[in-house]
Amino acid sequence: MAHNDQVVCATCGGSGPCDGKGRETLRAGVWVTNPVSVQVLGICSALAVTNKLENSLVMGAALIFVGVGTNLFVSLLRNVTPRRIRMIAEVAIIATFVIIFDQILKAYYWEMSKQLGPYVGLIITNCIIMGRAEAFALSNRPVVSMLDGLANGLGYAVVLGIIGFFRELVGTGALFGHQVLGADWYTPNQLMILAPGAFIALGFLIALYNAITGINKLEGKGS
Amino acid sequence: MGEVSPLIILVAAIFTNNILLANFLGMCSFLAVSKRIDTAAGLGAAVIFVMTFTTAINYGVYHHVLVPTGLTFLSFIIFIAVIAAFVQFVEMFVERFSPALYHALGIFLPLITVNCAILGVSLFMIIRNYTFMQSVAFGFGGGVGWTLAIVLIAGLRQKMRYSIVPVPFKGVAIAMVITGVMAMAFMGFAGMVTIQ
Numbered sequence: 001m002a003h004n005d006q007v008v009c010a011t012c013g014g015s016g017p018c019d020g021k022g023r024e025t026l027r028a029g030v031w032v033t034n035p036v037s038v039q040v041l042g043i044c045s046a047l048a049v050t051n052k053l054e055n056s057l058v059m060g061a062a063l064i065f066v067g068v069g070t071n072l073f074v075s076l077l078r079n080v081t082p083r084r085i086r087m088i089a090e091v092a093i094i095a096t097f098v099i100i101f102d103q104i105l106k107a108y109y110w111e112m113s114k115q116l117g118p119y120v121g122l123i124i125t126n127c128i129i130m131g132r133a134e135a136f137a138l139s140n141r142p143v144v145s146m147l148d149g150l151a152n153g154l155g156y157a158v159v160l161g162i163i164g165f166f167r168e169l170v171g172t173g174a175l176f177g178h179q180v181l182g183a184d185w186y187t188p189n190q191l192m193i194l195a196p197g198a199f200i201a202l203g204f205l206i207a208l209y210n211a212i213t214g215i216n217k218l219e220g221k222g223s
Numbered sequence: 224m225g226e227v228s229p230l231i232i233l234v235a236a237i238f239t240n241n242i243l244l245a246n247f248l249g250m251c252s253f254l255a256v257s258k259r260i261d262t263a264a265g266l267g268a269a270v271i272f273v274m275t276f277t278t279a280i281n282y283g284v285y286h287h288v289l290v291p292t293g294l295t296f297l298s299f300i301i302f303i304a305v306i307a308a309f310v311q312f313v314e315m316f317v318e319r320f321s322p323a324l325y326h327a328l329g330i331f332l333p334l335i336t337v338n339c340a341i342l343g344v345s346l347f348m349i350i351r352n353y354t355f356m357q358s359v360a361f362g363f364g365g366g367v368g369w370t371l372a373i374v375l376i377a378g379l380r381q382k383m384r385y386s387i388v389p390v391p392f393k394g395v396a397i398a399m400v401i402t403g404v405m406a407m408a409f410m411g412f413a414g415m416v417t418i419q
Contacts, residue, residue: 044343095303126339191407198247
């Protein structure tokens with residue numbers, strides 16, 4: 001079960017493959033090493049904000065913004081940052097971008113900011129951002145690092161979008177707040193918008209991903 | 224929020240508004256360490272300790288430094304700095320004065336800085352406008368609730384090694400599903416006490 005050993009915060013040991021360049025980088029971030037479904041990073045927010053499709057997409061946008069910005073600056077500063085304090089430097093850069101996004105959200109989309117609550121601030125401790133800065137941006141040129149941030153943000157956003165789509169659709173019969181499934185015949189399954197539905201939806205999504213890629217089939221043979 | 228007793232907040236943070244099962248905080252380290260009961264309990268103890276104290280410190284910093292100076296937009300970066308500094312300090316302190324405890328908790332301490340539950344509790348404290356005693360009760364209760372959830376699930380995951388799980392579900396996927404079932408069980412506590 002070597003696959004399971006990847007379930008370590010990238011900041012604290014495990015790190016994803018980071019040798020791709022250009023198109024490879026993009027493909028790795030979105031599909032091959034998708035941060036949520038393969039590396040199982042940053043799932044706090046993947047669970048918390050996906051009760052509505054709209055929230056999920058805003059959160060995905062936040063991750064893309066912070067990921068691209070952080071990777072760019074970590075990469076630009078990689079030759080002047082002393083190794084000993086690189087973690088705190090990374091956290092400071094991440095926090096700066098999170099604050100910028102949070103302030104924009106508060107200024108223009110107050111309702112959305114209220115709904116996301118503390119989860120925007122929690123991007124600071126989101127393992128995906130820190131993990132990519134540590135594993136990729138620290139040893140690569142700025143442009144390809146930005147691409148890596150974009151790819152991982154996209155991979156995250158896509159997974160959140162899928163979970164948000166099903167949770168809102170099944171849980172309320174609506175999408176983006178508009179009733180899609182007729183209220184006269186569809187009885188919403190409220191479990192899906194509550195906490196247990198989030199865990200179960202993500203569990204099934206990971207299982208589906210495993211079934212498509214056959215990850216467990218190869219590695220599960222021995223166990 | 225002035226009128227709610229800290230005791231009620233404590234109970235609510237453990238059962239009805241469990242930080243892991245209802246607010247999804249601390250999932251990263253949760254999946255990594257919930258494979259064995261003893262490691263889960265070790266990390267849990269460290270989380271309770273750090274969470275209680277960082278919430279208290281962050282309360283002081285927020286209300287007595289950031290609010291008077293109008294710098295509340297910096298709260299994210301200040302909170303994470305406080306948490307990192309506190310963890311570092313505890314690590315040095317424990318290493319110096321209690322090597323036995325250091326061996327038991329030491330490996331978990333660096334993990335805690337990036338545990339989103341710790342930062343999350345401080346952020347919730349601000350959003351819900353808790354008083355000092357309420358914040359401390361919330362921090363302590365949040366830690367206990369997190370530990371309770373992680374130890375219970377570690378127990379289930381230990382047993383699950385002997386069950387037949389469909390191949391695609393092996394590993395993380397089935398862990399998420401049983402966490403969902405556990406969350407459903409905890410919803411049974413809802414209504415016992417209500418806080419916002």
